[in-house]
Amino acid sequence: QKEVEQDPGPLSVPEGAIVSLNCTYSNSAFQYFMWYRQYSRKGPELLMYTYSSGNKEDGRFTAQVDKSSKYISLFIRDSQPSDSATYLCAMSQAQGGSEKLVFGKGTKLTVNP
Amino acid sequence: DAGITQSPRHKVTETGTPVTLRCHQTENHRYMYWYRQDPGHGLRLIHYSYGVKDTDKGEVSDGYSVSRSKTEDFLLTLESATSSQTSVYFCAISDSPGGGSSVRETQYFGPGTRLLVL
Numbered sequence: 001q002k003e004v005e006q007d008p009g010p011l012s013v014p015e016g017a018i019v020s021l022n023c024t025y026s027n028s029a030f031q032y033f034m035w036y037r038q039y040s041r042k043g044p045e046l047l048m049y050t051y052s053s054g055n056k057e058d059g060r061f062t063a064q065v066d067k068s069s070k071y072i073s074l075f076i077r078d079s080q081p082s083d084s085a086t087y088l089c090a091m092s093q094a095q096g097g098s099e100k101l102v103f104g105k106g107t108k109l110t111v112n113p
Numbered sequence: 114d115a116g117i118t119q120s121p122r123h124k125v126t127e128t129g130t131p132v133t134l135r136c137h138q139t140e141n142h143r144y145m146y147w148y149r150q151d152p153g154h155g156l157r158l159i160h161y162s163y164g165v166k167d168t169d170k171g172e173v174s175d176g177y178s179v180s181r182s183k184t185e186d187f188l189l190t191l192e193s194a195t196s197s198q199t200s201v202y203f204c205a206i207s208d209s210p211g212g213g214s215s216v217r218e219t220q221y222f223g224p225g226t227r228l229l230v231l
Contacts, residue, residue, distance in 0.1 A: 006155075008153075032219075034219060036222075041225075041227075042224060042225070043117075043203055043222035043223050043224050043225050044156070044203070044222045045221075045222070046219055046220075046221065049219060088155070088156065090220075100158060100161075100171075101220055103155050103156040104155060105153070105154065105155035106155055
């Protein structure tokens with residue numbers, strides 16, 4: 001079983017839809033969870049950062065972590081064509097453990113006008 | 114791209130030739146990383162550095178070497194390029210090990226280098 005699993009999609013939605021992107025993981029030591037957005041032919045850029053369990057909201061984006069289920073989600077409300085990109089989840093262990101980031105393979109999202 | 118540049122941005126080379134990619138940062142971050150990104154594999158760590166002259170291997174280090182003689186520069190060398198090394202290479206920097214223990218210290222990526230080995 002891979003440490004981080006992410007459905008590659010592709011996912012295609014109409015403008016204005018609510019998008020749900022998800023990752024599951026197997027390592028219960030992961031404490032820090034991130035979502036990166038990567039536009040075509042660009043480098044990944046940090047979108048959301050969450051520590052431990054709970055929700056974090058930033059504008060139209062909400063990151064959710066459920067450590068009991070080893071499951072993280074990114075919700076995009078009122079999706080826009082400019083949200084079309086590949087979304088990568090990433091996570092790492094607490095300090096003192098193996099702190100390298102582990103990435104999901106990414107989900108490609110297209111928002112159609 | 115958080116003060117990170119990569120050069121060259123595109124390169125076409127032939128099998129068996131040496132290739133060096135450069136990552137340059139202006140953030141004075143201690144940690145630097147080289148990843149490759151391939152369809153179906155996502156981002157995979159090649160090598161990383163935790164200080165000048167301090168480097169270590171990542172998940173897919175075979176066929177690659179790195180050097181860091183200055184804080185701001187991290188070089189990735191393919192000693193004898195092979196077609197399997199055709200990929201997009203990303204450099205990342207962070208101010209903490211692994212780059213995950215706080216949002217301020219997480220990893221930031223450069224624009225990438227597209228390498229084609231014929």
